[in-house]
Amino acid sequence: MNHKVLKTLEYYKILEQLATFASCEETKERCLHLEPLTDPDEIRTLQTTTEDALNRLYKSSSITFAGIHNIHASLKRLDIGGSLNASELLRIRSLLEVAKRAKAYDRSDRADEKTDSLTPLFTELEPLSPLHDEISRCILSEDEIADDASPALFKIRKSIRGMNDRIHAQLTSIMNNSTTRTYLQDAVVTMRDGRYCLPIKAEAKTQVPGMVHDQSSSGSTLFIEPMAVVNLNNELRELFIKEQDEINAILATLSNLVAEHAAALENDYRVLAELDFIFAKAALAKTYNGVAPVFNTNGYINIRKGRHPLLDAKKVVPIDVRLGGEYKQLIVTGPNTGGKTVSLKTVGLLTLMGQSGLHIPAGDRSELAIFDEVFADIGDEQSIEQSLSTFSSHMVNIIRILEHADDRSLVLFDELCAGTDPTEGAALAISILHKLGQYGSVVMATTHYSELKVYALTSEGVENACCEFNVETLSPTYRLLIGIPGKSNAFAISSKLGLADNIIEDAKDRIGQKDADFEDLLANLEASRVTIEKERLEINRYKAEIETLKKQLESKQERLEASKDKILREANEEALQILKEAKDLADETIRNFNKYGKGTAPMSQMEKERTNVRNKMTEKEKKLSNVKKKETTNHNVPKKLRIGDTVKVLSMNLKGTVHTLPNAKGDLYVQMGILRSLVNINDLVLINDDASSPIAKKYGLGKTGGNGSGKIKMSKASSISTEINLIGLTTDEAIARLDKYLDDAYIAHIPSVRIIHGKGTGALRAAVQNHLKRLKYVKSFHLGEFGEGDAGVTIAEFE
Numbered sequence: 001m002n003h004k005v006l007k008t009l010e011y012y013k014i015l016e017q018l019a020t021f022a023s024c025e026e027t028k029e030r031c032l033h034l035e036p037l038t039d040p041d042e043i044r045t046l047q048t049t050t051e052d053a054l055n056r057l058y059k060s061s062s063i064t065f066a067g068i069h070n071i072h073a074s075l076k077r078l079d080i081g082g083s084l085n086a087s088e089l090l091r092i093r094s095l096l097e098v099a100k101r102a103k104a105y106d107r108s109d110r111a112d113e114k115t116d117s118l119t120p121l122f123t124e125l126e127p128l129s130p131l132h133d134e135i136s137r138c139i140l141s142e143d144e145i146a147d148d149a150s151p152a153l154f155k156i157r158k159s160i161r162g163m164n165d166r167i168h169a170q171l172t173s174i175m176n177n178s179t180t181r182t183y184l185q186d187a188v189v190t191m192r193d194g195r196y197c198l199p200i201k202a203e204a205k206t207q208v209p210g211m212v213h214d215q216s217s218s219g220s221t222l223f224i225e226p227m228a229v230v231n232l233n234n235e236l237r238e239l240f241i242k243e244q245d246e247i248n249a250i251l252a253t254l255s256n257l258v259a260e261h262a263a264a265l266e267n268d269y270r271v272l273a274e275l276d277f278i279f280a281k282a283a284l285a286k287t288y289n290g291v292a293p294v295f296n297t298n299g300y301i302n303i304r305k306g307r308h309p310l311l312d313a314k315k316v317v318p319i320d321v322r323l324g325g326e327y328k329q330l331i332v333t334g335p336n337t338g339g340k341t342v343s344l345k346t347v348g349l350l351t352l353m354g355q356s357g358l359h360i361p362a363g364d365r366s367e368l369a370i371f372d373e374v375f376a377d378i379g380d381e382q383s384i385e386q387s388l389s390t391f392s393s394h395m396v397n398i399i400r401i402l403e404h405a406d407d408r409s410l411v412l413f414d415e416l417c418a419g420t421d422p423t424e425g426a427a428l429a430i431s432i433l434h435k436l437g438q439y440g441s442v443v444m445a446t447t448h449y450s451e452l453k454v455y456a457l458t459s460e461g462v463e464n465a466c467c468e469f470n471v472e473t474l475s476p477t478y479r480l481l482i483g484i485p486g487k488s489n490a491f492a493i494s495s496k497l498g499l500a501d502n503i504i505e506d507a508k509d510r511i512g513q514k515d516a517d518f519e520d521l522l523a524n525l526e527a528s529r530v531t532i533e534k535e536r537l538e539i540n541r542y543k544a545e546i547e548t549l550k551k552q553l554e555s556k557q558e559r560l561e562a563s564k565d566k567i568l569r570e571a572n573e574e575a576l577q578i579l580k581e582a583k584d585l586a587d588e589t590i591r592n593f594n595k596y597g598k599g600t601a602p603m604s605q606m607e608k609e610r611t612n613v614r615n616k617m618t619e620k621e622k623k624l625s626n627v628k629k630k631e632t633t634n635h636n637v638p639k640k641l642r643i644g645d646t647v648k649v650l651s652m653n654l655k656g657t658v659h660t661l662p663n664a665k666g667d668l669y670v671q672m673g674i675l676r677s678l679v680n681i682n683d684l685v686l687i688n689d690d691a692s693s694p695i696a697k698k699y700g701l702g703k704t705g706g707n708g709s710g711k712i713k714m715s716k717a718s719s720i721s722t723e724i725n726l727i728g729l730t731t732d733e734a735i736a737r738l739d740k741y742l743d744d745a746y747i748a749h750i751p752s753v754r755i756i757h758g759k760g761t762g763a764l765r766a767a768v769q770n771h772l773k774r775l776k777y778v779k780s781f782h783l784g785e786f787g788e789g790d791a792g793v794t795i796a797e798f799e
Contacts, residue, residue, distance in 0.1 A: 001035060001036045001038075001352075001373060001374065002373065002374075002375070005348070005352075005374050005375060005376045006035075006352065008376045008378055008379070009345055009348045009349045009352060009374075009376055009378075009412075010310060010345070010349065011349060011352045011353075012032075013310055014284075014309060014310070014349070014353060014358070015031055015032050015033075015034055016032070017284060017287075018031040018034070018280055018281065018284050018358070019031040019032050019280075021279075021280040021281075021283040021284055022065075022276055022277065022280040023064065023065040023066045023067070023068055023276050024065065024068040024069075024070070024272070024273050024276050025070065026070055026273055027065075027068075027273050027276040027277045027280065030273075030277055031277065031280060034356050034357075035356065036351075036352050036355035036356045036374075037355055037356065037357070038355065038370060038371075038372050040295060040297060040370055043295060043354070043355055043357060043370060044295060045117075045357075046281075046356070046357025047292045047293070047295075047354075047357055047359070048117045048292075049117050049118060049278045049357075050278060050281045050282055050285060050292065050357055050358065050359055051292045051359070052116040052117045052118050053118060053278045053279045053281070053282035054282040054285050054286060054290075054359065055116070056116075056118070056282075057279070057282050057283065057286055058286075060105070060108065062283070063101075063102065063105045063279060064101075065098055065102070065272060065275065065276040065279070066098075067094040067095065067097055067098045068094075068095060068098050068269070068272050068273060068276060069091035069092075069094060069095055070269070071088075071091060071092055071095060071265060071266075071269055072266075072269075074088045074091070074092065074258075075258075075262050075265065075266060078255060078258060078259040078262060079259075079262070082255075083248070083251055083252045083255040084251065084254070084255045084258065085251065086139050086141075086142050086143070086145065086251065087142045089135050089139055089251070089254055089255070089258070090135070090139060090141075090142060092131075092135065092258055092265060093132055093135040093136060093139075095265065095268060095269060095272070096127055096128050096129075096131065096132040096265075096268070097132065098272055099125045099126065099127045099128075099268045099272060100127035100129070100132070102122060102125055102272065102275060103122065103125050103127055105122075106118075106119070106122035118275070118278065121271050121274060121275055122275075124267060124271050125268055125271055125272070126261075126264045126267070126268060128261055128264060128265070128268075131257055131258065131261055134254065134257060135254060137149070138250055138254060139254075145247050145250060149247075149250045150246060150249070150250055152246050152249075153243065153246045153247065153250065156239060156242050156243045156246055157243065159239050160236065160239045160240070160243065163232060163235055163236045163239060164236070166232055167196050167229050167232045167233065167236065168189060168196075170226075170228055170229050170232065171189045171196060171198060171226070171229060172189075174198065174226055174228065175187050175189075175198065180207075180208065182204075183200050183201055183204035183207050183208055184198060184199060184200060184201070185199040185200065185201050185220070185221045186199050190223060192213040192214045192223045192225075193213050193214075194237060194240065195213060195225050195233040195236075195237070196225065196229060196233055196236075197213055197214075197223040197224055197225045198223070198224055198225075198226060199216075199221050199222075199223055200221070200222050200223075200224045201220065201221065201222075202215070202219060202220050202221065202222050205222050205224065208224055208226060209226070209227045210224040210225050210226040210227050210230070211224065211225045211227075211230065212224050212225075213225055281357060281358055281359070282359075284358065284359075285358065285359035288307070288309050288313060288361040289313075289361065290358070290359030290360055290361050290362075291359055291360065291362060291363070291364055291366065292359055293350075293354045293359075293360050293362070293366045293367060293368040294365060294366070294367045294368070295354070295367070295368055295369070295370055296367060296368075296369055296370070297369065297370050298324070298369065299324040299328070299369045299371075299407070299408075299440075299442045300323075300324040300325050300367060300369055301321060301322065301323040301324050301347065301351070301367065301368060301369055301442070302321070302322050302323075302325075302366065302367040303319070303320065303321040303322075303346075303347065303350060303360075303362050303366050303367075303368075304320055304362055304363035304364070304365060304366045305318035305319075305320065305362055305363035305366075306318060306319050306320070306321060306346050306347070306350055306360070306361065306362040306363075306366065307319075307346070307361040307362065308342055308345060308346045308349065308361075309349070309353070309360075309361050311342070313361075317339070317479060318362075318363075319339075319343055319346060319479065319480040320480065320482075321343070321346075321347055321444075321480060321482070322482060323347070323442060323444060324369055324442045326461075326463075327461050327462055327463040328437060328440070328441070328442050328443065328461045328462075329433060329436070329437060329442075329443040329444075329445070329456075329461060329462040329463070330443070330444045330445070330462075330463050330464075330465050330482070331433075331445055331446075331447060331452050331453065331455070331456040331462065331463070331464055331465065331485075332344070332444065332445065332446045332447075332465045332466065332467065332480070333446070333447055333448065333452070333453055333464065333465075333466050333485050334466045334467040334468075339467045339480070340414070340446040340467050341378065341414050341446065343446075343467065343480050344376075344378060344412050344413075344414055344444055344446055345378065345412075347410075347412065347444055348374055348376055348410065348412050350362065350368065351368055351369070351371065351374055351410060352374060354368040355368075355370060355371070369410070369442065371408055371409055371410045371442070372406075372408040372409065373404060373405070373406075373408065373409045373410075374409070374410045374411075374412070375401040375404070375405060375409060375410070375411045375412065376411075376412040376413075376414075377394055377397045377398055377401065377412070377413050377414065377416075378412060378413075378414040379394075379414065391417075391418070391419035391420045394417075394418075394419065395417075398413075398416075398417075398432060402432070402435060402436070405436060405439050405441045406439055406440065406441065407439060407440030407441065409439070409441045409442070410441070410442050410443075410444075411436055411441050411442070411443045411444075412443075412444050412445070413432075413443070413444070413445035413446065413447075414445075414446050415446055415447060415448070416429040416432065416433075416445045416446070416447050416452075417429040417432070417449075418447075418448070422449065425449065426449040426450075426451035426452060427451070429445075429447065429449060429451075429452055430451060430452065430455050433445065433452075433455070433462070434459075437459075437461060437462070453485040456485065457485070463482060463483065464482075464483065464484060464485040465480055465481060465482045465483070465484070465485075466480075466481050466484050466485055467479070467480055467481075468480075468481055636685070637681060637682050637684070638681060638684055638685070638686040641658050641661065641662065641668070641681070641684075641686070642658065642661075643658055643659065643660065643661065644657060644658060644720065645657070645658045645686060645687075646658075646686075646687040647670060647684040647685060647686055647687060648684065648685045648687060649670060649672065649677070649679055649683055649684060650683050650684070650685060651679075651683050652672070652677075654672045654673075654675075655672065655687065656670040656671055656672035656673075656675075656677075657670065657671045657672075657720075657721070657722060657750075658670060659671045659676060659721075662681050665680070666680050666681040666682065667679070667680055667681075668680075668681060670684070671721070671722045671723075673722065673751055673752050720741075720744050720745050720748045720750060722745075722750055722752075722753055722754060723753060723754035723755070723756060724737070724738065724741045724753065724754075724755055724756065725756045726738060726755065726756060726757050726758075726764060726768070727756060727757065727758045727764075729764075731763060731764060731767045734757070734764055734767065734768070735767055735768070735771050738755065738768060738771060739771065741753075742775065742778070742796070745798070746777050746798050750798070751797065751798060752795060752796060752797040752798065753795075753796050753798075754784075754789070754793055754794075754795055755768055755793065755794045755795075755796060756789065756792065756793050757792065757793070757794065758792045759791050759792045765791070765794065768794055769781065769794060772794070772796055776799075777798055777799050778796050778797070778798060778799075779797050779798060779799045780796075780797050781794055781795060781796040781797065782794070782795055783795075
């Protein structure tokens with residue numbers, strides 16, 4: 001990649017920003033010298049590592065690699081048998097601390113055990129904790145070795161402290177001497193050349209025997225080592241030498257430990273520097289919300305919501321650019337300051353960044369092509385760099401581009417062939433674009449020439465685009481519109497700024513009719529585009545509303561389904577409980593009746609048990625009646641009831657006969673065929689012979705007829721019960737009473753009757769059933785089933 005285009009497109013400014021996020025000096029240098037690549041696999045690898053690092057930064061807290069030092073020189077010295085000083089050992093300790101911190105970051109970030117492209121790098125790191133701890137124990141700082149670094153050093157320093165105390169005591173004794181005190185310049189103990197001295201007045205130097213080590217700048221004070229402490233100072237000096245020797249031995253020991261792990265340390269530095277570089281790229285991408293582009297090698301560019309990374313993110317207007325697919329060349333027209341150059345630089349810079357493994361400030365699914373070369377001829381007064389160029393310098397650059405461009409090149413022209421005669425410049429620009437089209441290069445060019453707009457309209461593989469401009473406000477919107485040529489808007493802008501109308505009209509008369517018609521066509525296209533854009537926005541708004549309503553409906557449907565499932569589940573649970581209770585009741589009843597069937601219990605006890613079962617059934621029916629009652633529409637509640645009145649039980653939708661009068665609560669027994677239930681008077685409708693009454697029509701009661709059969713039925717129903725008890729009668733008495741009862745019951749239209757004859761010897765049962773066989777209006781009869789009286793009862797049904 002040529003370095004001229006890197007400077008022209010301000011690529012180096014991006015690298016300077018990248019370097020600020022690096023911790024290691026070597027990494028900073030690598031950032032500053034990063035160049036775009038052309039190998040697809042290498043580019044995708046770099047993009048993948050950057051993306052994984054960015055995901056980690058978004059998922060977890062940021063990681064710092066501060067503390068990485070280049071240890072190559074130190075390890076080289078160890079390799080040839082040298083020893084490291086305290087500063088070098090501390091830099092190695094710092095490197096190990098970063099490695100330990102990085103390992104901990106990786107473990108916390110991968111709590112779910114998921115791996116990515118960075119996992120192998122983190123896995124390679126070896127914190128070498130024993131080496132790190134040993135260096136930390138022995139070396140406190142670059143100038144201080146710990147006393148307990150070795151037993152010998154501890155002993156030496158203890159002796160040094162004792163010797164210091166003796167020397168200070170001796171010197172203090174000398175200073176406290178009344179004679180010597182008069183010779184002192186100051187009553188302090190000082191040190192010169194590593195030996196303890198006293199400040200003596202120059203005129204009294206002969207009065208204090210000792211060695212002169214220094215004098216003040218004025219010469220009035222001499223620093224003398226009294227003879228009394230010379231030997232002690234000598235011993236102290238020897239102890240200092242021993243201390244230094246022991247320190248050198250400690251450093252040598254630590255150096256040997258480092259040498260044993262030289263390979264691991266070298267690898268740690270390499271891995272940490274690589275991670276530092278990768279996370280620097282991720283940190284840069286995070287500042288402008290960058291994304292990993294999708295790459296191709298067929299020259300296709302599709303940038304969605306692309307932003308120039310050097311412009312203020314709060315002010316820059318994103319652009320959409322498609323290039324290299326249906327058309328290889330894009331001609332961008334429009335007024336100055338409209339953002340044409342920024343659009344041009346955005347495409348070029350994002351291409352360079354993407355091929356360098358950097359994320360780009362654009363929308364998801366943005367696509368970039370991989371080019372072997374990117375060429376740019378940019379530099380007018382409206383460029384970001386504010387650089388000026390002449391036609392000649394531009395042409396020299398264009399000639400170089402034509403010499404090297406091919407089908408793997410991206411070429412960017414800003415104001416192609418401007419700065420010369422418009423007619424010649426336009427013709428030259430068209431020829432240059434035509435030649436690059438033959439090469440197969442992908443080209444994006446800005447221009448003011450109308451001829452290039454026509455060239456784009458009439459040439460295959462060439463497309464117009466413009467930077468939108470608001471004539472009303474005289475300001476650009478910086479939106480790039482593909483497929484529409486732009487107007488210069490010179491007349492409109494001049495008019496808005498106050499240029500006289502007669503001058504503008506005169507200028508319009510001076511341009512050719514074809515040019516005028518072409519500008520009018522562009523104006524009509526722009527007006528149509530604005531209208532279509534408004535309609536598109538309105539359609540999108542409607543789509544968004546429809547989508548919102550759809551989601552609300554789906555959510556409501558989900559809630560209804562969940563509620564339905566809950567109701568069904570609760571109903572099934574309740575039904576299961578009812579079945580369980582019914583089974584328990586049935587089991588208990590079967591056991592009781594089996595016991596009574598053996599004759600081991602009196603009949604009264606059997607009837608009592610039967611009544612208990614019926615009461616339990618009536619209680620359940622009453623609860624059901626209360627539930628149904630809420631759903632029943634208003635009706636006329638019977639005011640007065642008599643035993644034998646025919647009624648309809650609304651909750652059960654059954655007809656029956658009043659068996660008892662209502663109690664204080666309005667509850668009474670109604671006989672409905674073989675079923676005798678306790679119901680409330682509010683659940684009843686009295687059946688009369690007026691079939692035309694509203695209530696009769698509403699509930700389907702009564703039957704029309706002119707022979708008075710309804711009255712006969714009601715009179716009979718008022719006195720006929722649905723059962724007859726023949727127990728205790730002789731066979732003849734029982735048959736006589738039964739015959740009259742059956743006639744009355746049939747006339748009263750009772751559908752079935754219950755004949756109680758008991759078990760006994762079975763003679764009465766046989767007589768009853770023989771009589772029933774002879775009656776034509778008896779459709780069928782059978783012994784009572786479980787719950788109806790068993791073998792002690794016969795149920796007869798009428799025709």
